[in-house]
Amino acid sequence: MVIIMLRSMTGYGRAQYDSAEYKITVEMKTVNSRYLEINVRLPKKYSFLEKNFKEVVQGKIHRGRVDVWIGIEEMNRSGYNVKVDKELAMDYYNSLKELANFLDISPQISIYELCRLEGVIILEEPEPDQEKIWKNVLIPLEEALDQLIEMREREGANLKADLEKRNENILHMIEEIEKNIQK
Known part of the structure; x- marks a missing residue:
């Protein structure tokens, strides 16, 4: 078997x-x-x-x-190093001030907004x-x-049980067909 x-x-x-x-x-x-x-x-x-x-x-x-x-x-998070690109922050600040002057609006730039700009805060991660x-x-x-x-x-066992049941049904149908043929 x-x-x-x-x-x-x-x-x-x-x-x-x-x-x-x-x-x-x-x-x-x-x-x-x-x-x-x-x-x-x-x-x-x-x-x-x-x-x-x-x-x-x-x-x-x-x-x-x-x-x-x-x-x-x-x-x-030990070993991480946070750096600030001060030159880039200053460039952003000056550009934003220049834009505010050009648009004739009050330049209200917070440190929070400045730090959110790309490249101002750099996180160096350890390997x-x-x-x-x-x-x-x-x-x-x-x-x-x-x-x-x-x-x-588990799914395979369920599939196997289903296939065995279907096989039994087919064998039973074959037996019934053979009985009817012999009559």
Whole structure:
């Protein structure tokens, strides 16, 4: 007797991992596709992780289109450096004053408005520790992947039961037809 394990092509998994440094959310879904196609969406800063994600997913899923979404929120902002481009701010200020004079309106420029202009405030982010972030991301990735696979297996079991029931109905109809033919 051969036991066949059916898996549905559709599935979903979601996991979240919170540490002192990161809050990481991984969501995955799969849909029917003849070949394996993996699409990873994550913050640009962490694009170096994409290859690792694909390798882990390929280790457990062999067919279908897999969409993976990763959200990474840093809980500790130490190491960030905020700079002000004073020359650019002064250029903006002078240009806005000049425009106000040209339009014959009162130049009321607040520091808040000036800081919102492109390039005045510069946030320098530290380079992420690739090994540390990968270790943190791997935890919810594997959990979401396990949930997705479990869902595909449950759906596969439902499909198998449905197919077996339909097969029994067909066999029963064949028996009825054969009885009627013999009469």
